[in-house]
Amino acid sequence: MTQIPVAFDPAYVAAQSAAHDQIYQVEHAGKDPMRSVLEHNPEIYFVPPKRxxxxxxxxxxxxxxxxxxxxxxxxxxxxxxxxxxxxxxxxxxxxxxxxxxxxxxxxxxxxxxxxxxxxxxxxxxxxxxxxxxxxxxxxxxxxxxxxxxxxxxxxxxxxxxxxxxxxxxxxxxxxxxxxxxxxxxxxxxxxxxxxxxxxxxxxxxxxxxxxxxxxxxxxxxxxxxxxxxxxxxxxxxxxxxxxxxxxxxxxxxxxxxxxxxxxxxxxxxxxxxxxxxxxxxxxxxxxxxxxxxxxxHPLIRQQENWMVSVKPEVLRRASAKLLQRMGYQATNAAQTNEGHGFGASGGVGEAAGATVDFRHALDAGNYMRVGELHPQATAKELTAPFTLRGVVAKARAGGQSAPVGIGGTKKNP
Ligand SMILES: [Fe+2]
The missing domain is CATH 2.60.120.620 (q2cbj1_9rhob like domain)
Known part of the structure; x- marks a missing residue:
């Protein structure tokens, strides 16, 4: 069996990657001007989000x-x-x-x-x-x-x-x-x-x-x-x-x-x-x-449209890491799905930002999107099994796995 070169050993890579060894340190550190804003403008502070x-x-x-x-x-x-x-x-x-x-x-x-x-x-x-x-x-x-x-x-x-x-x-x-x-x-x-x-x-x-x-x-x-x-x-x-x-x-x-x-x-x-x-x-x-x-700017998006193009079987076997890398983890600012994903960081496997169940529901032919609603809507219209309900419920439950494709049948908690 071929020996993997030591240069590719994760522990070796980590050992060579102390902060002072890394490139673009200054640029990354300075990317968030809010730290400097807060330091010099104490009256500007963050209001913590409320439940x-x-x-x-x-x-x-x-x-x-x-x-x-x-x-x-x-x-x-x-x-x-x-x-x-x-x-x-x-x-x-x-x-x-x-x-x-x-x-x-x-x-x-x-x-x-x-x-x-x-x-x-x-x-x-x-x-x-x-x-x-x-x-x-x-x-x-x-x-x-x-x-x-x-x-x-x-x-x-x-x-x-x-x-x-x-x-x-x-x-x-x-x-x-x-x-x-x-x-x-x-x-x-x-x-x-x-x-x-x-x-x-x-x-x-x-x-x-x-x-x-x-x-x-x-x-x-x-x-x-x-x-x-x-x-x-x-x-x-x-x-x-x-x-x-x-x-x-x-x-x-x-x-x-x-x-x-x-x-x-x-x-x-x-x-x-x-x-x-x-x-x-x-x-x-x-x-x-x-x-x-x-x-x-139109370049702020992915080149390949993974949301539509990935085959269902590839999606089903995809690891949390592969899903995140293809964009199936919403961040607060990007690729939320019907609003699901606001507040999420985009981290691998984060339940609050997971959006793949919308695609699973679509593949199963039962993605029900929220459409026009109004105060006079009937009870049937108001209790419709919107896929969003199931996805949100799953995220609230901590991301326990649910069978693929049933998002549209779940009720709101
Ligand atoms: Fe804003």
Whole structure:
């Protein structure tokens, strides 16, 4: 038998791989500017995610990043020329470059707004009644909206019948990302009274030293948003401050304070993926609705479409490692399935992020996706054996194995 060279022995490899021996140490260590942000900006801290039982209970800290208001009322910002709601493409471009976001006035007409708002509210209530709502620390998300109403299809493709400002949005996004950008998701983000503010974060978590964004977000205000109802928290200009610090391998230093974005319903806010932002606090009894439509450079995905192309028998015998490597482990930011996988790290075998059972159900011919729901849905519609129920139940149970292909027949716990 041929002896395997010692250079390939895992123990030998590990012994040769002390931190100081590894390449790109500095670059990897500096990839996360949040460590530097937190060090120099103690008022920016992470709000721990809450369990459903703790939903809406949290400690408000005076002086924290979320203890703020809109730019026009903020002592620090009120004399600055922050982004304005406008349809002037030159102004929108300069707001994106300088502040990392812009506000397109009336991108949806009043009728277009009410169509989307009605559909989101009905769907959100339907999902609550069906026991499949995704609660978030801020309220509720409606995931995978493309399956849940024609208006959502139009939002993703900027169809002027759904988004009258579609052509202007497309032009700006193309200038930011280059041609042939793709959508990473369309989610309705509903902020409810008593919710927890989201930690400030950057959506783009790769190539943060880049001179232009690789991801952007199209936020459509479906209700008016402001400092009272959870208007998105942003630190204007932070996209440039953070990427410059990363590029120069310098500490981020003291950042200016966050503000709540204010916008009328129908305004589309485009944010640079490098901008520090988070969901604000809704102090009103009315839901605050923003459609989050992330767009990204088309190379941020796999070359081979393993989700569709892998043969069922290969999938059935695949190790947890092979599944993870082919992308069947969701991460918080990537390849969730109908929202399953939010909060997951993408680690091998992590039950919270395992998505292969959706494919198994598909192969077995019984993948039942969540579609349009509404408050008047029948008991049969509300108790339908959505595959999502079984996958979530399995993840909650700690990932005990279940027979292949029965995901669609499992009931919600
Ligand atoms: Fe975000």
């Amino acid at each position: 459903r039982s703790e939903w809406g209970q949290w400690e408000y800290r005076r002086g924290a990043y979320y203890d703020t208001t809109i730019g026009a009322k903020h002592v620090y910002w009120q004399n600055e020329d922050l982004p304005i709601e406008t349809q002037d493409i030159r102004r929108l471009r300069s707001d994106l470059l300088r502040w990392g976001y812009c506000k397109i006035k009336g991108a949806l007409s009043a009728d277009q707004v009410s169509t989307v708002r009605r559909r989101v509210l009905d769907q959100a209530e339907g999902e609550r009644r069906a026991g499949i709502a995704q609660r978030t620390p801020s309220g509720q998300n409606v995931n995978c909206c493309v399956n849940k109403g024609r208006c959502f299809e139009g939002l993703i493709e900027q169809d002027p019948a759904v988004v009258q400002g579609g052509a202007l949005i497309e032009q700006l996004v193309t200038e930011m990302l280059g041609a042939n950008w793709i959508s990473t998701s369309l989610i309705a983000s509903i902020s409810l009274e008593g919710g927890v503010p989201q930690a400030l974060h950057q959506d783009q978590d790769i190539a943060l030293d880049a001179r232009s964004p690789l991801t952007i977000n199209i936020l459509t205000a479906v209700t008016d948003i402001d400092e009272t109802n959870g208007g998105t928290l942003v630190i204007p200009g932070s996209h440039e401050m953070l990427s410059t610090a990363m590029r120069n391998q310098k500490p981020v230093g003291k950042l200016p304070p966050a503000i709540n974005v204010d916008a009328k319903a129908g305004t589309v806010v485009i944010t640079d993926g490098r901008l520090l932002h988070g969901t604000g606090i809704n102090r009103t009894a009315s839901p605050r609705i923003v459609m989050l439509n992330g767009m990204q």
